[in-house]
Each structure stands twice: as C-alpha cells, then as structure tokens.
Amino acid sequence: MFLRVQIILLSALFFGCSTSKESESQQTLKKEQSAVETSAPKEEERIILFFGNSITAGYQLDMDQAFPAIIQEKIDSLGLNYKAINAGLSGETSAGGKSRIDWVLRTTPDIFFLELGANDGLRGLPLDETYKNLQDIIDAVKKENPEVEIIIAGMMVPPNLGDDYSKEFQQLFPKLSKENDAIYIPFLLEGVAGNPDLNLRDGIHPTPEGHEIVAETVWDYLKPLLEEE
Template sequence: MFLRVQIIFLTLLFIGCGQSKESKQKTGNDRKEEAAESVKSKGDKKVILFYGNSITAGYQLDMDQAFPALIQKRIDSLGLNYQTINAGLSGETSAGGKSRIDWVLRTVPDIFFLELGANDGLRGLPLEETYKNLQDIIDAVEKENPEVKIIIAGMMVPPNLGEDYTSEFKNLFPSLAKENDAIYIPFLLEGVAGNPELNLGDGIHPTPEGHKIVAETVWKYLKPLL
C-alpha cells in the first residue's frame, strides 16, 4: 500500500511543481530579493546555498517554514558561523537551474546543496542531458570556489516510466556525487513522501511538519561539514 501511495506521490510531483504559486508562495523575484537582502546581512559568515525546486522553495509555505530556514535555526542555536540562502524555485528543471546559476553565484557559497532533476525525470527527459546540466551547475559553482563542499539530494521517479529509465534516474545522483566527491543523500523525502499527514492537500508537497523531517534528514549529512 505504501509503495502505491509513493508511486502516486512521485507521479504527481511534476504536476504540482509546475503549478502557479498561490498567495502564500513567494515569486522567483521575491526570493531573489530576499536572498540578496540575506547576503547583505551575512557579514563574514560562511554561506550555505540551497539550490532546488519547489521542495527547497517551500511550496505554499512561509519561507521560514521551509527546510533551509529550519536548518538556519539549528545553526543559530548552536552558534555556528553560517548563513543559509534559499535559492529554490518551484517548477525548476536542471536546464532552468543551469540558466540562472550565474545570477545566483553573485554570492559564492562555501557549501552548495543541489536539489534538482526530479522535474526532468517526471517529464521523461533524456537523462544524459539532466546529468550534463547538473554537472555544468556544479562546475560553475566550483569555478567560483574550488574549495566548495557539495551535497547532492537524490530523488526518484515512478516505475511507469519504464524499469530502465527509473533505474538510470535513481543512479544518476550517486554517480554525480561520486564524480564530484560530493556528499550524497539517497532520498531527500525519506519518511515524508506518500504520507498524507506530512503533505499539503495536493498530496505532494511537504507541510511544515514534513519540512521538519526533511530538515532532520539534511542535517545528518550537513552537520559533519560545518
């Protein structure tokens, strides 16, 4: 039963990520402006840049409820000298992420969290293109900071796309992580996907409680880098 729910979740993820934002959802320009303001206030703090789609953006939630903001709260509580920046954008594909990375890199990160590719997979796009786009994003980041630490969040696609495609998609992320000596999170939505109590009414985007679980997952991999 859980597998069936998870398949439905993954199938609908692309649809939800492509929807227009409701009144509570920040626009891309809103998030850029807030990120810029965040950069101005960071002083000499090191930067953790979260780069992704609607999951990172915190679809239909206040920005302080999304997992990057929860990570910031944890960092602040421990007195660590880091500033998080949420550069998530709902509906983003790897190609879209590649096209805007230069703008985002006006602030050079010390830690770069990459959460892109799910929308490519759910559209059935050629995975070699997805891989190349993600690699180009990483290359752009490393060009600005050769010492940057990278975390890659793995995602999944439903089996109705074909066994070969599903398997290749799943393996894309660990391969990318290995190639770039990056930290790899096997499944960002572990413990959240398919659970109606942890997702919004659309059944595909985490609630504030769901984001708390995502934040805990991310923290396990991020903490050793701080």
C-alpha cells in the same frame, strides 16, 4: 508497498511542480530573489546555498517554514557562523537551474545543496542532458569556489516511464555525487512522502511539520561538515 506509494507521490509532486501556474513561479522567483538580495552575509559568515525546486522553495508556505530556514535555526542554536540561503524555485528543471546559476552565484557558497532533476525525469527528458546540466551547475559553483562542499539530493521517477529509464534516472544522482566527491542524500522526503498528516491538502507538498522532518534528514548530512570548521 510503501516504496510504491512514495514513487506515486513523487510523481504527483514533480508533475505538480512542472505544471504550476506561471504566476506561482513568478511569485516564488521574487521570493528567491528577495532572499538572496536581503541575505548579504557578514564578512565572517560562511554560506550554505540551497538550490532546488518546490521542496526547497517551500511550496505554498512562508520561506521561514521551509527546511532551509529550519536549518538556519539549528545553526543559530549552535552559534555557528553559517548563513543558509534559499534559492529554490517551484517547477525548476535542470536546464532552468543552469540558466540562473550565474545570477545566484553573486553570493559565493561554501556549501552547495543541489536538489534538481526530478522535473526532467517526469517529462521523460534525455538523461544525458539532465546529467550535463547538473554537472554544468556544479562546475559553475566549483569555478566560483574550488573548495566548496557539495550535497546532492537523489530523486525517483514513476515506473510508467519504463524500468530502464527509471533505473538509469535513480543511478544518475549517486553517480554525479561520486564523480564530484559530493555527499549524497538518497531520499529527501524520507518519513514524509505518503503521510497525509505531513503534506498539504494536495497530498503532494510537505506541511511545516513535514519540512521539520526534511530538515532533520538534511541536518544528518550537513552537520558533520559544519563541525569540521
């Protein structure tokens, strides 16, 4: 039953992202551009680039409340030379991500966090195109830094798109992770989706407290990479 609630809420989440007003997307893009442009790393700092949609962007929140900023706080508390850059954009699709990845890669990442594709699924787009777009994004990142570590966040789509489509969609992310030797996070909103106390009034997007939990989920997968250095 809880899984069903999660899927329904995820449907609303990404549908809301894909139909957000143009002005909201423009504002988010400006925030993203500002973050990248003002986040020039020191020479010794290594870069973690978070590339995704409204979850990464911190929809309706200040960027310092979104989970990438919380990750930065954890990094700083350990005295590690890593800088987290938030390149999230509300409403982003895999095709949109592909079109802007070269601009974002003006800063070369050492760790690349990919959180895209769900908006494709909610629109029922051909999954071979989604896969190709995500692979092209990864290829662009690897071309910039062949030694980059990649983390991929898996997503879900509602069953009304058909069982075959839903299953194929869910299999897309672990397959992409395996073929690129990437780390796979099965569900980014674990412990957040379905809890009204952890989502905004729309019942869709995480509150600051929700982002704290998302950050903990990400940290479990990210921290071992940082400790390898």
